[in-house]
Amino acid sequence: MDLLVTLAVLTLQIVLLFNVVMFIVLALVWLERKVLGRVHQRMGPMRVGPHGTLQSLADGIKLLLKEDLAPSSAERFAFLLAPLLVFAPSFLVFVAIPFTRDIVVRNLALGLVYFVAVSSLSTVGMVLAGWSSSNKYALIGAARTAAQLISYEIPLVLVVLSVAMLGGTLDLRGLVESQGQAGPYVLWQPLGALIFIMAALAEVFRPPFDIPVAESEVLGGPMIEYSGMRWGLFFMAEYGNAFAFSALFVLLFLGGWQGPLLPPILWFLLKTSAVILVFFWMRAAMPRLRIDQLMGFAWEVLLPFAFLNLFLTGVVQLYRWPLWSLSLLSLTGLLALGYVVERGRVTWRRSPSLAS
Amino acid sequence: MATFPFAGVLKSLWVTLRTAVRKPVTVQYPTVRVPYAPRMRGFPALIWDDAVGEHFCTGCQVCARYCPTNAIFVTMKNNPLNQTGQSPRRKIVNQFYLDYGRCIQCKICVDVCNFDAIEMSHETEFSEWDKRALIFDVRDLLHMETLANPRTKQVVTRR
Amino acid sequence: MLIKREFETVEMPINVGPQHPSTHGVLRLVMTLDGEQIVKVDPVIGYLHRAVEKLSENLRYQNIPHLFDRLDYVSAFNNEWPLAMAQERLLGLEVPPRGEYLRVILCELNRIASHFLFFGAFGHDAGTATSWMYGFRERERIQRLFEMVSGYRMMHDFVVPGGVREDVPEEFVPALRALLPVLWQGLGDCNNLLTENEVLVTRTRDIGVITGEEAISYGLSGPSLRASGVREDLRLTEPYSVYPDLDFDVVLGQHGDSYDRYWVRMQEVAQSLRIVEQALDRLPGGLVCTPGLPKYPKLLKLPVGETYARAENPRGEFGVYLISTGGDRPYRLKIRAPSFCNLMALPRLMEGHYLADAIMILGSLDVVMGEVDR
DSSP: OHHHHHHHHHHHHHHHHHHHHHHHHHHHHHHHHHHHHHHTTSOOOOTTTGGGTTHHHHHHHHHHHSOOOOOTTSOHHHHHHHHHHHHHHHHHGGGTOOSSSSOOSOOOTTHHHHHHHHHTTHHHHHHHHHHHTTOHHHHHHHHHHHHHHHHHHHHHHHHHHHHHHHHTOSOHHHHHHHHHHHOOHHHHOHHHHHHHHHHHHHHTTOTTSOGGGOTTTSTTGGGTTOOTHHHHHHHHHHHHHHHHHHHHHIIIIIOTTOOSSSOHHHHHHHHHHHHHHHHHHHHHHOOOOOHHHHHHIIIIIIHHHHHHHHHHHHHHHHTTOOHHHHHHHHHHHHHHHHHHHHHHHHHHSOOOOTTO | OOOSTTHHHHHHHHHHHHHHTSOOSOOOTTTSOOOOOTTOOOOEEEOEETTTTEESOOOOOHHHHHOTTOOEEEEEEEOHHHHTTSOSOSEEEEEEEEETTTOOOOOHHHHHOTTOOEEEOSOOOOOOSSGGGGEEOHHHHHHHHHOOOTTTOOOOOOO | OOOOOOOOOOOEEEEEOSSOTTSSSSOEEEEEEETTEEEEEEEEOOTTOOOHHHHHTTSOTTTHHHHHTTTSTTSHHHHHHHHHHHHHHHHTOOOOHHHHHHHHHHHHHHHHHHHHHHHHHHHHHHTOHHHHHHHHHHHHHHHHHHHHHHSOSSOOOOEETTEESSOOOTTHHHHHHHHHHHHHHHHHHHIIIIITOHHHHHHHTTSSOOOHHHHHHHTOOTHHHHTTTOOOOHHHHSOOTTGGGSOOOOOOOSSOSHHHHHHHHHHHHHHHHHHHHHHHHTOOOSOSBOTTOOOTTSOOOOOSEEEEEEEEETTEEEEEEEEEOSSSSOSEEEEEOHHHHHHTTHHHHHTTSBHHHHHHHHHHHTOOHHHHHO
8 A cells, every 4th residue: 555655656756747847848948949049139939829938839749740750771679769768867867856955856865976877878878869770870970979978977977076075965955055054166166167067068969069969960960860759859858958957057056046035946947047048158159069179178178177176176175275275276277277278279170181 | 369268259159148139130020021122023013004094004015025934925905995085005905914933023024015014013922822823814913003912001113 | 819809990981962951052972981081072063953054045145144143142243244244345345434333332242241141151060050140130131232222132133234234222322331330240240259269260270271272273263262372363363343443452361271261251251341332432423334235125136256254253253255156145155153163172172081070161162052053
């Protein structure tokens, strides 16, 4: 009997969470189109619903009604499985995200590790999608996807680890609460925050790191051969991931739901929206990096500086130096990063020529 | 060029931010329309002579001869109004078919017409399901000119 | 005993097909890739062939500009001008100064519009949809002016032998004067967006490098040639019309890479704006077309002869070789299209680069398939 009750409660939670995630995704799609429209000095969707708010819903219905195409030479089972493997992780990470102190599905004691681990499972799905499509472009896209996701995982984990060192816990709720006393960690670890933003952009395949799914080159990467709702699953996974990583940034660096006057959930949503708007802004303004430049950026710039960030945090924690010294050191690291990027540009742009 | 690291990127971010607060350059067509220049070439329309109460067009077939796509078919007849002395035109247009599916709006028919009977209107919205419905006859061609488009309230300029 | 296994790689033939978001029209590139590097690339053209040269042999001279607009559909005025120049040379016509100045103004405006479209497409290939919108926003403003003049936004049919078809309406000059500061600001916006953006520079510096001598041997012309440092601009080296009276600089690049091809075009927009301002100040009154030329329905008959007339298109040297055996139709009308010749250098430019670079190289050459395939 208890088992049945538990199962019923769990199912209810899952359904509720699914609806919340869907709503978030739809709202994000609409918001991106509007923001991009404004940046382009046009209006974005305006017709479907007041100011186009129902546009994403209409698109979703359209996707459901589309014909389910699959290439005849595709591996049927893998082809059908891949979108689910991509969508499931981006949905599962929401289980551990505390929206406020009380609004959370299950606050895991290892919430941070869970988040990073589960979100990296989508790599498998992408590669499976590209391989099973029996399309050369998809294969190229899948190879790039795997390389990018793996490379940017490491700086991300290192930065997240430094934050955990500051907060003393891997529990997401606990990290936010420790920022209540110490102040938002972005002040003490600006270098870490910047590295996190860039690694998160790469994890979510947003410009300037979106070459695996670049439309003008590989026509959508691993997702080329998918149509209808299967493609919709990839799409939703991308936006779900974007929201999840923005939420993680807010939790780790911006102080989560804390703030004066407004109710906590509103603070959380406002801060996440601000981070998401930065993501959209980067999409509007930045061209794409080539894949080898992207990888070079991860391994030659982000990784050493993530190690530096970890080292600085460790030193400050070990010798019990005051926190503002960490922010000073971190800012110095930030300037060094700018300098290295500027100098390093000279070596990455060259692609080897067979003629030479 | 680059004064400090990431200067170019910051410029891109700044210009996108600045554009985002400007008024949009697009309008919500078809509820709102951008006014056309007077010379804008839509599809041709025939002109009605109010003073006499008939077409300017006499059916001389010059436009049909010089139309590059053979979109015009014209025939003429003896003008009954001329016999009664009301009109100076001895001949008047009998049939006039202009296939909008073939018309390329090159304005040659307007340029060669000796009687200034045909003019380019500002109408361009003629989507039909069947391309045979695009062959306009003399009534439609005239109707186009006198009718103010109920949505745009624009009337073709007449002479 | 250690067993060493050799890593075996296979070269993959890939088809960047005629339908592709970034081939600037219908161009097919058959590439052989080794991993990400391009080993061989074969452009296949002809998907937009409309037999313009053959059709012109059956059309009266008054009808041909209509076809010529559709060659380089992005910059229509510039296509009609060499055709008119060829006919004028055979007829021995003198164009009145107002006609010349109007031609210069309209063609330079079209050059600006074409380069804005290049900016849009180039940025779009690089990844920003924003640059597409910015480029087209400026282009739309210019096209609205063109609608005021000729009735069309793109396919004008306006430059005829002897001058231009009719005079510009009165509101044109004030509208153009009001538009010029807006275009300067638009150019500033576009430059702010991409010209110094580190990501774009990283994507395009030292990509598709070609030296000046090689460029000449491949037949490049226009901004792609000037980006390699060759000072070759038909408006200066073989001046026609009123260009000798106008003061402008020829923009040269130094490295001959994709970034320089982009940069040269953006600077050329500034130069063209200068030309338009000067021409507007000096615009004389008077006739716009040589009087006495037969107008429809009288037919224009050219004397027997052949001539080659060329002008500086936004893409390079656009030439028209006209053979007339008397009569109202040409015997042969051969078009020297700049994009066709520029495209010949594509395999040389792309070899050894990555697939992503190939797209940027193609974008930086600024080919329009309408004139490649004719």
